[in-house]
Amino acid sequence: MASLWVGHRGxxxxxxxxxxxxxxxxxxxxxxxxxxxxxxxISILTERSNAQRQLIVKEYQAAYxxxxxxxxxxxxxxxxxxxxxxxxxxxxxxxxxQLKKSMKGAGTDEDALIEILTTxxxxxxxxxxxxxxxxxxxxxxxxxxxxxxxDFRKALLTLADGRRDESLKVDEQLAKKDAQILYNAxxxxxxxxxxxxxxxxxxxxxxxxxxxxxxxxxxSQKDIEDSIKGExxxxxxDLxxxxxxxxxxxxxxxxERLHRALKIxxxxxx
Numbered sequence: 001m002a003s004l005w006v007g008h009r010g011x012x013x014x015x016x017x018x019x020x021x022x023x024x025x026x027x028x029x030x031x032x033x034x035x036x037x038x039x040x041x042i043s044i045l046t047e048r049s050n051a052q053r054q055l056i057v058k059e060y061q062a063a064y065x066x067x068x069x070x071x072x073x074x075x076x077x078x079x080x081x082x083x084x085x086x087x088x089x090x091x092x093x094x095x096x097x098q099l100k101k102s103m104k105g106a107g108t109d110e111d112a113l114i115e116i117l118t119t120x121x122x123x124x125x126x127x128x129x130x131x132x133x134x135x136x137x138x139x140x141x142x143x144x145x146x147x148x149x150x151d152f153r154k155a156l157l158t159l160a161d162g163r164r165d166e167s168l169k170v171d172e173q174l175a176k177k178d179a180q181i182l183y184n185a186x187x188x189x190x191x192x193x194x195x196x197x198x199x200x201x202x203x204x205x206x207x208x209x210x211x212x213x214x215x216x217x218x219x220s221q222k223d224i225e226d227s228i229k230g231e232x233x234x235x236x237x238d239l240x241x242x243x244x245x246x247x248x249x250x251x252x253x254x255x256e257r258l259h260r261a262l263k264i265x266x267x268x269x270x
Contacts, residue, residue: 014049020059023048027056028064031075038080041072045087057088092127095120096135099128103147110152110235113144115257117159118242119250125162151194152236158202165205175208179215186231187220194236197228201243209247 023044030037045053060068072084086094095116102112120128132140144156178200185196201209213224220227228240245253 012047012049015047015052018048018052018055020052020055021063023056024060024063024068027060027068028071031071036075041084045084050091053088054090090131092124092131093135095124095128096132096140099132099140100136100143103143108147110148110238113148113156114235114239114242115254117156118239118246119254122162122164122166125160129160129162148235150236151198151232152234152239154195155198155202155236155239158198164203165208167205168207170207170211172211174204175211175215178204178208178212179219182212182216182224182227183219186227187222192231194232197232197240201240206247206250209243213244213247 026040027044030040044056048056057068060066060071064071068088069085072088073081076084089097098112099116102109116128117125129140132138132143136143140160141157144160145153148156181196182200185193200212204212216222216224216227225241225244228237228244232240242253245256
């Protein structure tokens with residue numbers, strides 16, 4: 001099986017010989033004929049890059065004066081409808097809607113909040129926050145503040161601000177300094193200084209964090225994961241562990257989440 005990711009990039013590439021008008025016409029025929037041609041929808045929408053799918057959406061509306069999303073909703077149903085609509089939704093809007101859904105109604109879906117906020121880049125987070133305000137006329141930060149609490153809320157708000165360093169350059173001295181700060185804030189301290197964990201894990205680049213975790217092991221003789229599990233608890237612990245996993249390997253983190261979701265789906269679908 002081919003790898004789903006190459007480094008930090010997916011293997012879905014721009015489709016060669018792409019023509020948004022040809023694809024828009026084929027999709028129109030697929031959903032306007034007698035019955036729905038699901039195979040055509042799948043072959044087009046899953047084999048185009050996201051940027052290409054957005055061009056198809058624009059072309060479809062220009063040619064037929066209807067939103068592709070609305071036609072898909074009216075013609076399809078169930079999980080297949082949700083998947084096809086998700087594929088034509090701009091990523092920032094899709095994430096904004098998933099975040100809203102996770103905070104809507106009784107209870108909060110902390111797992112969804114953690115997954116989105118830990119895996120998106122600073123630029124993506126800024127786009128998501130903008131999309132959130134455009135769609136709901138409310139600040140993402142305000143909703144996070146009202147639906148969460150404590151150190152978990154502080155960390156989520158720091159991530160939602162989109163201030164994580166995106167540099168690929170690693171500062172060896174900073175890694176040693178941060179590792180010592182984390183050790184002093186946790187293992188060496190009576191009680192835990194949660195703010196130090198939030199500040200470092202939510203703002204440093206992933207390559208920088210990987211180096212920091214190596215230095216942490218040198219200082220404490222323990223893995224950072226073991227220290228977090230021993231020092232922290234609840235959703236705040238879950239969030240910081242997710243950041244550690246993402247810093248080491250985002251594709252592996254997402255693969256594990258997908259595997260877990262499929263197991264749950266299989267269990268409940270019989």
